[in-house]
Amino acid sequence: MRKQGNPTMPPIGTFDWTKLLASDQAKSNEFFSKLLGWNRGLADMEPMSILTLFRLTGKDIAGMTDPLTDYTKNHAPFWSTYIEVDDVDALAANVENLGGQIVAPPQDVPAMGRVCMISDPAGSSVCLMAPPTLSAS
Numbered sequence: 560m561r562k563q564g565n566p567t568m569p570p571i572g573t574f575d576w577t578k579l580l581a582s583d584q585a586k587s588n589e590f591f592s593k594l595l596g597w598n599r600g601l602a603d604m605e606p607m608s609i610l611t612l613f614r615l616t617g618k619d620i621a622g623m624t625d626p627l628t629d630y631t632k633n634h635a636p637f638w639s640t641y642i643e644v645d646d647v648d649a650l651a652a653n654v655e656n657l658g659g660q661i662v663a664p665p666q667d668v669p670a671m672g673r674v675c676m677i678s679d680p681a682g683s684s685v686c687l688m689a690p691p692t693l694s695a696s
Contacts, residue, residue, distance in 0.1 A: 575643040575688055579623040581636040584611055587623060602670065628663045630676065639676070641688040647673040650687055667691075 569575045581587040588611055591597050600612040600619070611623040626632040644650055647665045654661055658680035665675040672690040679685075 569643045571643055571645050573643055574640055576641040577621045578639050578641070579621065579636065580626045580631045580634075580639055581623055582626060583636075584609075584623055584625065587636065588613075628676070630662045639684070639686055641674070641686040644687045644689050647675050647687050647689045651675045651677065 579587060579591075588599055591613065592599060596615065597620070598614040600614055602610040602612060609624070612619045613621040613623065626634075626636075631637075651661055651665050654677045660678045662676040662678050662684055663674075665673055668674050670691075672688055674686055674688045676684055676686045
């Protein structure tokens with residue numbers, strides 16, 4: 560778990576990141592870059608995919624990847640939002656008890672941390688994300 564009060568981390572329970580899942584990254588990148596003036600960077604998320612980073616005024620503001628799960632591959636491209644949490648696995652274990660569903664189970668994502676996608680009883684989906692834990696040297 561991360562240390563409480565770390566000023567570089569968003570507060571627990573707040574929206575942290577937004578990512579576009581798009582099967583044609585080049586087309587989506589061109590559109591949003593022209594429309595909003597975003598620049599683009601790339602990060603290799605080996606072995607998963609290439610992460611496109613949308614940047615504005617030198618800051619990473621959103622990401623874009625290829626669809627990676629059965630759920631995302633079977634849906635039209637969409638924006639996915641991440642909520643910062645302390646323990647993805649503990650929250651995921653309670654989702655079905657509250658009437659929700661696990662869309663993509665908890666998994667480690669290089670350089671991002673631990674994530675899962677859930678849906679609430681009404682069917683709206685969101686991702687939960689806990690940053691990678693840093694071990695003491």
